[in-house]
Amino acid sequence: MVESNANTSGQSGKGADAVHTKAGAAPSGWRLFLTAFTNRKSGIMLIYGMAAGLPYALLLGTLYAWLGEVGVDLETMGVFSLIGLAYAFKFLWSPLVDKGRVPLLWRLGRRRSWLLPIQAMIGLVLITLSALNPQTSLGLFSLLAGIAAFASATQDIVIDAWRVEVADEAAPLEVLSSIYQLGYRLAALAGGALALVAAARVGWPQVYFGFGMFMMVAMLATWFAPDTRHAHEQAVESGAGIAARLSVKVRSLALAAVGLLWGWALVTVLVYMVRSLASDPELRPDATAFIRLYGPLIVIATVVVPALIAGMLDSWLRSGRYLAAAGEDAPRPFLDHTFRALVEPLMEMVGRLRWAAFLVLGIVLSYRLTDSIWGPFALPFYLQELQYTNDEVAFASKFFGVGMTMLGITLAAALFTFIGRMPTVILGAIVAAASNLLYADLAQGGAWLDAFGRITGLYWFAAQFGVDDRLARLLLAITGENLSGGLAGAAFVAYLSAMTSKSHAAVQYALLSSLTVLVGSLGRAALGERIEQVGYAPVFFLTAALGLIAVALCVADAVRQRRVAKPVGT
Incomplete structure (x- = not known):
């Protein structure tokens, strides 16, 4: 059975947004x-x-x-x-x-x-x-x-x-x-x-x-x-949808299981919110401890177990088991609507990606791992470890660094149109991992950064604006890190968007992006402890090595997508 990814071609443009090309050919490159x-x-x-x-x-x-x-x-x-x-x-x-x-x-x-x-x-x-x-x-x-x-x-x-x-x-x-x-x-x-x-x-x-x-x-x-519009959505979802093809009993049991798990997760988060609003600060729970303890449990309850249920339902649907019997096709608004909201998004994704769902999950968890866990330690690294001043860090990271990030994003947009999505995603994973080596060198004194800056003339150029070699070294490291971060960030958003379907985009994208936030929150405590034990440089070498996991997974998914897109018989 030929599998296809959502959003590889998109919808046809209309009106002012349509592309008018000869013979209906889609534009490419600079056009x-x-x-x-x-x-x-x-x-x-x-x-x-x-x-x-x-x-x-x-x-x-x-x-x-x-x-x-x-x-x-x-x-x-x-x-x-x-x-x-x-x-x-x-x-x-x-x-x-x-x-x-x-x-x-x-x-x-x-x-x-x-x-x-x-x-x-x-x-x-x-x-x-x-x-x-x-x-x-x-x-x-x-x-x-x-x-x-x-x-x-x-x-x-x-x-x-x-x-x-x-x-x-x-x-x-x-x-x-x-x-x-x-x-x-x-x-x-x-x-x-x-x-x-x-x-x-x-x-x-x-x-x-x-x-x-x-x-x-x-x-x-x-x-x-x-x-x-909702009328279009109803037209798409009416007819022989998943909710109409499985038996009422199976849908009801699956919905009850998933609903209980999501309900527990929602109540757990709401209780934490209420406790956090207590007037006495001593009575408020610790956010880091909450995420560390309940984060994995909530992910298991709302993603892992429902995904297994969705996979089982999809398997039954493909094998023809537990299908709706004659007379069961009468509309059940609450059951059908709730099933489509909670169960069908995962069922659609698992059914579309099949075994590749595990590959996509691996990329989601690893692609931005180094950046998401490193963020809170950037200022202590610049200020306490390297002894830069507040003004130097503000200029380098907040103004110069943001400009480099925007340049990286623009570069990603250009690469998408010239080399395609997955090559850009792979390149983003490579440069994101490599940028950690810049910071490892910075933590060890910046010998390689200094050599590069002097050979290329960048340090001489910076000196014309009154920037000494020490600050130029920081600017060079931030240039590499933020360029790669902007490129990788844009590539990752595009990849997540492409892995979702138009009919379930809100739930599927929210699930995938939330997993990225959670894994970053869970990893920060361990990273902080590791920095205390061995220092910054070894940790940067470790995060660079971890980044290679994302590179390997992206290459594997690119191969998978190429095979899926390959016409039958070629």
Whole structure:
């Protein structure tokens, strides 16, 4: 049986977004690159990337600077432990976002009906925060920040699904993924470094008010964005779907098992949230301990076991066992709708990928592992270990580094159009692993970096701007790391998007991306302990070696995809 990956060709473009070529040939190379970047969907994707990155930057990082300035004890801000959880466990409410209808707004479209109220909520919360005094209204301030964080995570679910669903030949999925990453990084820069600069001049309330207004402006892009309407979704899902072909008893038992597991996970997370909002900081649970203990259990309950159930159901469906008998085809709205929301996304993915589902899972868990666990240790490495100043690190990592990341993302978009998705994904895995060697050399004194900088003339060039060799060494390492990180990040988003189906994009992408966040959170404690034991350089050599696992898995999947795409008889 020939297997196919979702989203390899996309939907046909229509109207202004269609590609008009001779004999219907799809564009390639520079023509595809330029066409994609001048497409209406690409412009909307850039705004969506900024709308997704801005709340994360403002709520997870910048807000601490505001509170620190007014003398608020950050230990009292227990709600901020919820922000990371919102992004790590967003898949728990993704079925509702994927299949649920927003009252009164659902006629606007499958995704617009969710995005409009969510973006309005985020914008209004940011504007409201600008009108509050954190010292006198800390409780309300914390609650609103938590609400905005969960709204932001929900917005991510919708935007990720929209990107998969609207991709076509004029706006390829890989290019849309790169543009999303570019917008996200621009928002991170605006909500981070630029917010700090602006706050020193106009004050924090004005900064948050301005960013709140941006979220309101983003609603205009949502209003004009193309979308899949619910009527089309119902037409696609009606007829001989999975829910209609299996017997009612089998569907009911499978739904009961999966529903109980997801229900336990959701209640566990909600209980933790409530406990984190306790007025006494001593009574609040530790976020790191919670993720370390319950993270794997929640993944097993909501991904591993349901995937095994989905595989079993798919096997029965293929073998003709436990199919619906005559007379069982009467509509059962609640059973069918809930089955499609909870069970069918995994069943579709397992049935489509078959054994390759394990390969995809391995790539998801390993591809961004080194970056996701390394992030929290970057500043201590620069400041305490290498003794760079705050100003030097701010310039190198926040301004210069962000520029290099954006250049890496742009490079990824170009590579997608010239060499294709999987070669770019493989290259991203290679450079991401190799960049760890730059930091290993930096931790050992930078002999190889210095040799490269002097031979190529980069140190001489940096000296013309008053940069000494010591700072140039850091800039060179950050250039390599951020270029590779931007390329690998865009490649990974494109890969995840390609592994999802248009009919179940919200749930499938949320599951895969959440696993990446969770594995990073689980690995940080072990990495920190290892750094304490052996130092930074050996750890960087270790993470570079771990990166080779992702390279090998990506090569294996590229071979698999080539074999699947190969015409029969060739």
